[in-house]
Amino acid sequence: MSADPGPPKVRAVVGLLVAFELVSGFLQGAAVPLVPEIQDWQGISTGQAQWFTSVQYLAAAISVPAFGRLGDLHGHRRMLRVSLGIVAAGTVLVACAPNLGVLLLGRALMGPLAALLPLEIGLVRDRLSVDGGRRAVGMLVGALTLGTVLGHGLVGPLLTLLGGDLRPTLIVLAVSAVGCLVLSFTAIPESRTRGRGRMDWSGAALLALALVALLGTVSRGAAWGWASAPTLGGLLLSAVLFTAWTKVQLARPHALVDVRAVARRDSAPYYASGFVLGAVMLGGQSVAVSFMAADPAETGYGFDLAAWQISLYGVIPNIMAFAGSALCARLATRIGYRKLLLIAFGLLTVGYVSLLGVHSGLAPFAVANALVGVGCGLALGGLPTVIVEGSAADRTASATAVYNNLKTLGGSVGGAVFAVALGSLVIGATDTPSLTAYLTIWTGGGAACALAILAQLGLSGRKSGTRAPAVPAPAGSVSEGPG
CATH class of the missing domain: 1.20.1250.20 (MFS general substrate transporter like domains)
Known part of the structure; x- marks a missing residue:
């Protein structure tokens, strides 16, 4: 740099x-x-x-x-x-x-x-x-x-x-x-x-086909039925395309994505954590909203809030996420980015697990979601930094793009899984989600964040807070003058 x-x-x-x-x-x-x-x-x-x-x-x-x-x-x-x-x-x-x-x-x-x-x-x-x-x-x-x-x-x-x-x-x-x-x-x-090198256009086209097959299938899975032939066929097709794309990327010296770098032991846990972050943050956006809107007289849970009240309480985790991301660099200066990310996913885990016990009271429910918001903000600020500083100097945007896509993919998969839970675990013969559906989602969110912590703890010991060793640009990279 x-x-x-x-x-x-x-x-x-x-x-x-x-x-x-x-x-x-x-x-x-x-x-x-x-x-x-x-x-x-x-x-x-x-x-x-x-x-x-x-x-x-x-x-x-x-x-x-x-x-x-x-x-x-x-x-x-x-x-x-x-x-x-x-x-x-x-x-x-x-x-x-x-x-x-x-x-x-x-x-x-x-x-x-x-x-x-x-x-x-x-x-x-x-x-x-x-x-x-x-x-x-x-x-x-x-x-x-x-x-x-x-x-x-x-x-x-x-x-x-x-x-x-x-x-x-x-x-x-x-x-x-x-x-x-x-x-x-x-x-x-x-x-x-x-x-x-040059742009890997065929690799980009193959990846695009794989992503369209996967995200398109996930977005239509609920309408088609998750066990239907179109859904299973779409998922199988995306798996085949991703497998073919990975083999192509590994065989090319200047591939669209450096798959080996993504899969390294010191970087893979952070890419995986980005997927988990997307699943619980993007995939779970509507879960809290539907829970707060539910009428406890009819469902046995929820707070029967009006739209403006839902907007008021719903903005709390977003504000806390903004605060967490804004304070990320300052906190990391004191404790290091790796410890900061452990704290971020620790807060996410605590927030989701807390929802299991405090969902009957609006104030503690809001506090638990605020913890989730802070954790999201710290993770949003910390993950790109750790990933970027562990990547080659001439692969910065590519590495961040892979993280961004994994986060988005996590959101799509998380949203689909949560939709299945809300549509399957219902009250009697109705289509109204039961309390068990929400408890299952929060348990799954907490477990996923805890797994992200375990993956990060499994890294072989670089000193927390130190910058990842600079990776020299490959021979042939050009360093130009100021634009």
């Missing part, structure tokens, strides 16, 4: 990137509350409306590894601008969409939103000192978390302020994305390290 270029350069790099992540979080957080409005606007069914969010997740899973590798090869700032340009075009299409096809195309073009963070982390690792890079990662993750909270909480009032008309609201979102694209051509310097 290059030397710290000084305060003005630090502000130029980090300040604008933080603004990009705030907008990225806002755009992503605003999507879910707008689904009912999108349904009314386009005159489509509930199932069709769900593709408004699903198509972006699929596009993100496909684009993130490719954009990460292209950034390592051709410059992180360059690919950051490309990503922002595609996202801006997508938001404009969404705002102007005359029909569902154009709307979904626009949402697919917004997929590279998820590639912004890996590219930004690659940029700050190259341009800042070790300590400066660590602080920057914490700020970027914190900004993304805060933006998501603001997007989820403010898009409703924004819609009301604009007279309840959806199109002006979408235009405001598009203007913010276009503004980020314009800002990207100002003070941001280019990264100087270049990776060796």
Whole structure:
């Protein structure tokens, strides 16, 4: 990593990137509350409306590894601008969409939103000192978390302020994305390290097919039936494609993903922890909401909260996650990142296990979810740093992209597993989830986080808190001058 270029350069790099992540979080957080409005606007069914969010997740899973590798090869700032340009075009299409096809195309073009963070982390690792890079990662993750909270909480009032008309609201979102694209051509310097080799396009295409098969099947599993032929066939197809892709990656000297580096004993537990984090954080978002909305007079559990009350209590873990990610670098300076991650997953474990005993009281229920939020925030800030500092200098964005995809994949798998629990463990002959369903989900979440702790403890002993030894760039890497 290059030397710290000084305060003005630090502000130029980090300040604008933080603004990009705030907008990225806002755009992503605003999507879910707008689904009912999108349904009314386009005159489509509930199932069709769900593709408004699903198509972006699929596009993100496909684009993130490719954009990460292209950034390592051709410059992180360059690919950051490309990503922002595609996202801006997508938001404009969404705002102007005359029909569902154009709307979904626009949402697919917004997929590279998820590639912004890996590219930004690659940029700050190259341009800042070790300590400066660590602080920057914490700020970027914190900004993304805060933006998501603001997007989820403010898009409703924004819609009301604009007279309840959806199109002006979408235009405001598009203007913010276009503004980020314009800002990207100002003070941001280019990264100087270049990776060796060329883009593995066939590997990217094979990975895209595998991810579409897996995520598409998981997203439709509940509708098709988890034991149905289409679901089992889709899962089998994705397994075959992933196996073929892994063999291809291992055989190529300049593959899309360095599979051997991901599978190393000192890095695999952190990638696996990213999968667990995605499962409990992304997959479990709707579980607490449905529990708080349940009427105890009818179900024997829940708090019968109104929508505004659910929003109030639901934002608590998100705020705590923002606080945790913002404090991550400062805490890690004192105790080290590896200990910090053990604490993060320890808090997650305690939070989920606590829910088993405190779910009957709203205040202790909120406290347990706050613990989960803090754990998520610390993990969100710490995992990318440990993964990046253990990767080769010319693979920074690629390594972060793999982590990002595993986290998203964990969210998809976790969401599917939780949906099965809520749909299978029901009250009598109804389709209402029983208390056992929620207890099973919380037990599973706590157990998964405890397994992540055991995996991290199994690492052979590097001293906690020390930076992973720098991995020299491969022969043939290019170190360029400032952009």
